[in-house]
Amino acid sequence: MSSPFGPLSVESPAPGLAVFQPQRGYRWGVEVYALVGFALGIGTPSPMMVPARVLELGAGSGIVSLLLASQGCRVRGWERDPEWVALARRSLRRSPAARGRVRFSVRDVRSPGNAAADLVVTNPPWFDPRAGPISPDVRKASARTMLHGTVDEFVAVGLAAAPRVCVVTRAERLAVLCLDDAHVARRAWLPGGGVGVVELRRGAGTTVEEALDLPAIYAALRYQPGTM
């Protein structure tokens, strides 16, 4: 299989899903399961309703949107790069567990237009372009480094669209998140502690610290680590 990304692989991150991604270049990791599980409240002390309408900002391969759709959400996935959108649509066609519940669009979060959702999820680029080397792979660079928008910009668009915004990002970005009339309602850390996942809500409020239960998340999504 070849493409603008070079050779592709196809993985099954959950039953009924088949998701393409480059063999080399930007590939997803454990953070996508953490984000989906945290957003759905899997393994958290108080159970949550599955949100009906979800918006994903920066959908890339579509893995997060497809996992959420397989859990019953209706999802819109926005992504600025048309080649990623074409790849995500190709995965959707191969994913009966998500069929009819996801729409991927070429949209730049810096010109979002109108959007309303019950939940926004995002795994935005998080490295500062001034702070280190930028990948020579243009798509890897756009996925990892804040070349086309900052974490704060993704968060601001999310908070304008939905009452709950779940973001996975590095600890140093979380520490300086710019929150105008919003607060961190929940926070958990991935193993190793360098990457966190937070739920932001509008208005003032307190933060609940949670433990991320990855085994419970994998079990609920029916993903078997090591099988991809």
Ligand SMILES: C[S@@+](CC[C@H](N)C(=O)[O-])C[C@H]1O[C@@H](n2cnc3c(N)ncnc32)[C@H](O)[C@@H]1O
């Ligand atoms: C870290 S990747 C996440 C991809 C996928 N959601 C995942 O979790 O594997 C960030 C994605 O945001 C996209 N992106 C970057 N800037 C964007 C912008 N201004 N508008 C929309 N998407 C953007 C990148 O192209 C990339 O696909």
